[in-house]
Amino acid sequence: VGHVHKSDASYGPQKPALDMRFLRDVLENENYFDKTLNNSYAGWWYCCIPIEHIEERGLPLPVFVRGDDVEFSLRNAPGFITLNGICIWHVGFAGKFNAAMELYQVHRNSFVIQAASGICADVDFFKRIKTMFWKEITRFAYNNAELLLDSIEDFMKGPEWLENLNGEQSLKEHAAKNEKLVPLETLTEYPHAMKDDPYEYKRLSLWSKAWYVLTINGHLLPGFMLRNFPSVIAYDWFFVPGKNFRRKHLIAVNSNDNTGYLRTINRKRCFALIKRYRKVVKNYKKNHTKVEKQYRDHFAEMTTVKFWKNYLGINK
Template sequence: MKQVKIANVLLEGTRQFFMVPQLYVRADAPVREKGDSWLLDGPGTFDFTTFFNALSVQKYDRYTTAASYTLHLELNGDVKALYQTHAEAFDYSSRTLEQNFAPEGEGWHAIDLPIQYSESDVICGFLIEAAGPVRIRNSYYAASVPDDSIRDVELALSTTTFKKESYITHNIELVREKVLGSNDDIAGHFRMFVIDNGSTLDAEALSGNGVTVFPNRNVGGSGGFAYGMIKALDAGDVTNILLMDDDVEVSPESIKRTYQLLRILNNEYGEAFISGAMMNHDDPDVHWEDVGYMTEEGIYRPYKPMLHMSVLHDCVVSESFHPATDVYQDLKQKYAAWWYCCIPVSMIKKNGMPLPFFVRFDDAEYGLRCKPRFVTLNGICIWHDAFNMRYNAGVERYQTVRNGILGQAITKVAPSTDFLNEITKNIKLELVKFNYKDAELVCQGFEDFLRGPELFLQKDFSEMAFMAANKNKERQVPLAKLRQQALDELGIDVNRLCDDDVQRDIPLGGYEHGKVYNVYHTQLFERTLNGQLYGDLTPTMGQVQIIEGVGWSYQPGKLYGANTLLVINVQSKTGIIRHRDNERCKEIWQRFKNDVEAYKKNKIQLESDFEACRSKVTSVDYWKDYLDLN
């Protein structure tokens, strides 16, 4: 048997640590860096059964060849007690084993604790009771694995960037110092590809010592990640490629744990995708998603509920979660997003390259197509702006509409999903809110699919179509600029509004009516597209209403019968005034109905034509030509 270090005990001087130290340690006394160690400034209790520092024994047992685990600690100071901890699926606080492993005497002590756990334990950790100051350094978990089960791993990190120099240069230096420059085994088996779609980086200055910057034309995220895949394939020795967004914060320890995990995966998970969690940049303990799934309506959804990883119970929920896939079939339609996704090169050879979507659905389609097993672990993650902070109608109303139904036609990846349902919901949603520009984007996305594969296969079509969508989408203006217009036209002072004024809704028909009344008027509202197709809906609270500006918001009580909308996007601090235009609504709705009729008439031939181009569009040769690499 061989000992393999699988996770360092992590304390780091980062924004995340200072904002939410409970991700690392729960303490009732200060914790701070001191030279080459960290000071636990007791007296106090320091519980390391946390998101980053607990060992997910249940998952390691499932994913790997590990036979047992050891915790190695190096401590110096007044340790009153040292306990191993553990937690089961329903625990809200860690529980300690009885044995006290506290060292005696002065100076540094190296302690190796065999991890003891039962079948019901989800995670294990350790707790230090300090009678005074205690220092900790060079501590880690190790797994005991059969000598012949350790895999040879060469890991390439590929990140795609477009004019986000501050993010990407920071991540390059972080990787160069903390991963390539570390004393860990990964340093000799790792490289980083930076695909610069904006060609704005100094490639010569930033390349070297394990990092290579490739200037590239703007081919979107899908093109940039395809470029990285090709470089990994061409290298010959790369076994796994880690795809990661550029505008993220990452702990180098997540990359190290990914590498060590790859080395000890068992045969069942040898070709699994390792999917890192997306944590919320502004609330660093909020876990948004690690694995997603495609609903039967065609909506991207997180597989797990939103979790707060500063809370121990949520840490064990994340590691023990398994939904009712036998009841809800669409839960089987799983994928891993490419903000942090590690893919075996062997899976690329078997399943081909991604589709040239520019942005959106490329990662979901690829995961759905490959149908891999998925590996997730607490402590493997990135921090990213939350989805509601970066809504873009060009993406959500054009790219999402076109790419979902188009990808389904080519690779048949989501058999439980009818993308037309979601397209219909999207256009109705924009029309009832008088957002005619973005409703037209929905039509355009659908129509570009209806034009067949010849258009889609054109080399620069995806880029040009996305740029056109961004040009044609509704343009909201900064609230400072909107304020005077709102005062002059509506008599509303934007500066006096609060969050609740914007985001709350009212019952259809007001508060004095019952459920039957509200159901009837809900149906009337939906059938008539807020009275724009026919009828004369009488608003409950006045002709002018204030609504939320993010595209997926829906406030039918306020919208019902209104003629003018003051639209406020709280997240971006922008807004716009919209007016009812019944004739324009009828025109767009008729256009969409014509599109649906054409789709139903030509569906079989259309899907056959798209499916016929699958082998071409997913081939390395196609992508090398697309990326000018021939």
């Protein structure tokens, strides 16, 4: 069972981390369920739903992949039955981080499902994207920042755009913006990339924190004030400003497969993205209420069998 966190608009498991080699954890996994959490949902992983239920309440929204199971589950407010004998074993999401999927697809779909069916009304996805944008800028992940803006812009195109979207083509186009990671051993100039821990935490003093924010981590500083030697940071969501601070280069590492990408500060790209960010934010604030109503008005239609047959080309 998953949960949409109100505090930061993130998705995650409802249950705590458990080690299924131990009987006590097996028993806790069988019984644990926090009924006080409002935004709990069941993923599609291994999910059985009565056909009569679907006929009565409609099909999911056309946002596969990411978010369709969340919306369908929260819309129908079901009870959950989870069994230890039925499990899905997979790499943790941090281990298979895909920027196009996590930064574009997830956030675009989060806006859509919230607007169309009214779920997660107390969750601020817009605030999350704004926070993440500045994080990505300050760790020189300019493509990641671009993907976040893409998610808002595409949502604002409205339901008719979504209804006619080629989902597979959209995924390919945005996946092309993913950083091209290479084996760490090929970064011969930086042997420490294979040794340093990308998840090591490094603190910043209060003064350094202020300097980090005010200068957009060096984008407003002359080059001689920045250090050439790159820090090794995590490629996924893990964010440590202390490692990013006053660097010209950063090596983003996926320790799951020992690959990485060398990022370099680019002031021109940074300021162009900030300009676009202000334009996107202005448009969202001005028009999001109108666009959200359009999604609500199209909701009933988008969950019908007739719509899905046309959407999938079954009637053609």
